[in-house]
Amino acid sequence: MNDYIKKTDKYGKIWIWTAAIVIVMVPVAICIAYNAWPPIIPLLKGLFGVAPMFWTVGVIEVITYTPMLGVGGTYLGFVTGNITSIKAPAALNAMQNLGVDADSEEGEVVSTIAIATSSIVTTIIIATGVALLTLIAPILDSPTLQPAFENILPALFGGLGVVYISKNWKLALAPLVFMVALFLIAPGLADAVGVLVPVGIIIALAAGRIMYKKGWI
Amino acid sequence: MEFNVNSTFLYVVAAAVILFVLAQSVFFLVRAYRRGKQLGMSAKKLRSVVFSTSIFTIAPAISILLGVVTLSKFLGIPLPWIRMSVIGALTYELPAAKSAASALGIELSQTITDPATYSTVAWVMTLGILPSIILPPILMKKIKGGMLKVKNKDKKWGDIFMSSLFLGMISAFLGVVFADVRSGLPGFIPLFVLLVSAAIMGICGLLIKKLGWKWLETYALSISMVGALVFAVLISPVITG
Structure with missing residues (x-):
């Protein structure tokens, strides 16, 4: 790691550990302010209802997205969230537009700028929306606009996909065919698409390794 | 209080x-x-x-x-x-x-x-x-070290490795639009939206290449996404009746 990335790692760790404390302090503040500590058994029961799934997804996401987002992008992206729907596509799109590799220092810089910008814009839009909520809630809730909100990911990945697939169509073939077949056979897996990202990666890597060894790519 | x-x-x-x-x-x-x-x-x-x-x-x-x-x-x-x-x-x-x-x-x-x-x-x-915020600082060194090792050993394979990460993720989110197609025509809406987005991006790519509209690179993804979302709003009532 060069000096810039080393320092980014150091500052990133300080920010993310501070963020962890800030996030935990929210329920602590609620409990102290209202003298309302949660009953332990329902708390554990409630946690048990979501933790196995979401802790697994958390581990998978960190391992999967860290190489794509870079050091600064990872420390920032995992605090601000919405990695799949905003941060990773924003980083990929920016690196693609500038023609920089994700594992180069330029890629690190561009990915961080994209993720920081999208975090700021998202935070401002949510804050503005909260301030104007009574005005905009009926618009956001309107049935006319629901198809748009339900299709954000296809609209996003259609455009992004065409760029990456056209550049690496041979490498894209195996994971794409597998995923299409999988979701046709087992549509119920759609809710667990985040967990299936590493499966797609493993298939792409295995197919890529074979094609590379055979000199096809 | x-x-x-x-x-x-x-x-x-x-x-x-x-x-x-x-x-x-x-x-x-x-x-x-x-x-x-x-x-x-x-x-x-x-x-x-x-x-x-x-x-x-x-x-x-x-x-x-x-x-x-x-x-x-x-x-x-x-x-x-x-x-x-x-x-x-x-x-x-x-x-x-x-x-x-x-x-x-x-x-x-x-x-x-x-x-x-x-x-x-x-x-x-x-x-x-909480794991999403605790794990990055713990795993960062291992993940970055692993990536560096792959790259230093064989640069071309390192590039293919990186592209595989992107394509694995993209494939999962492209594949998922097929999840509802067996339920009838409304189940095709996400697929249609994806195809429209891809087509708009394709047209943008052609305009950039053939007409030299470099400025369009900045907006291409936003245009394809918003175009596909407008399409979703228009087509959904028609399909679902």
């Missing part, structure tokens, strides 16, 4: 958390921008990243705002505002809130009035998402 899901106290807590997140984002943005200039990247190029990302973020950010609206019906505004600005996503927060409520033997059908219920929901939401 009397409990209210929209109390001034909770708004102050929310504002403090949001300011922290903004400060972190600005810190990383300024550092990366300065480093980009040191590396010889032009201010114009770096500004184009900021500009294109800003435009592209608007539509998904509005859908996140919709998550705040959904959750605010049970939890008021401040807690969903915090959760959707830090780590959270509606796909996680709603099940977490529902799981906590069901463990307490209540249903999330109206605004919470009991502070203990509210604090239980807040704890479940927070603890459930």
Whole structure:
């Protein structure tokens, strides 16, 4: 790691550990302010209802997205969230537009700028929306606009996909065919698409390794 | 202090958390921008990243705002505002809130009035998402070290490795649009939206290449996304009747 990335790692760790404390302090503040500590058994029961799934997804996401987002992008992206729907596509799109590799220092810089910008814009839009909520809630809730909100990911990945697939169509073939077949056979897996990202990666890597060894790519 | 899901106290807590997140984002943005200039990247190029990302973020950010609206019906505004600005996503927060409520033997059908219920929901939401924030600093060295090892051993394979990561992720999100196609024509809507987005991006690519419209690179993803979303709004009532 060069000096810039080393320092980014150091500052990133300080920010993310501070963020962890800030996030935990929210329920602590609620409990102290209202003298309302949660009953332990329902708390554990409630946690048990979501933790196995979401802790697994958390581990998978960190391992999967860290190489794509870079050091600064990872420390920032995992605090601000919405990695799949905003941060990773924003980083990929920016690196693609500038023609920089994700594992180069330029890629690190561009990915961080994209993720920081999208975090700021998202935070401002949510804050503005909260301030104007009574005005905009009926618009956001309107049935006319629901198809748009339900299709954000296809609209996003259609455009992004065409760029990456056209550049690496041979490498894209195996994971794409597998995923299409999988979701046709087992549509119920759609809710667990985040967990299936590493499966797609493993298939792409295995197919890529074979094609590379055979000199096809 | 009397409990209210929209109390001034909770708004102050929310504002403090949001300011922290903004400060972190600005810190990383300024550092990366300065480093980009040191590396010889032009201010114009770096500004184009900021500009294109800003435009592209608007539509998904509005859908996140919709998550705040959904959750605010049970939890008021401040807690969903915090959760959707830090780590959270509606796909996680709603099940977490529902799981906590069901463990307490209540249903999330109206605004919470009991502070203990509210604090239980807040704890479940927070603890459930914590690994996403704790793991990056713990695993960073191992993951980056592993990537470097692959790259140093064989540069070409390192590039293929990196592309495989991107394509594995993209494949999963492209494949998922086929999940509902067996349920009939309405199930094809996500697939149609994806194809329209891809087609618009293809047209943008042609315009960039054939007509030399380099400026379009900045907007291509936003245009294809918004175009596909407009298509979704128009086609859905026609298909679903």
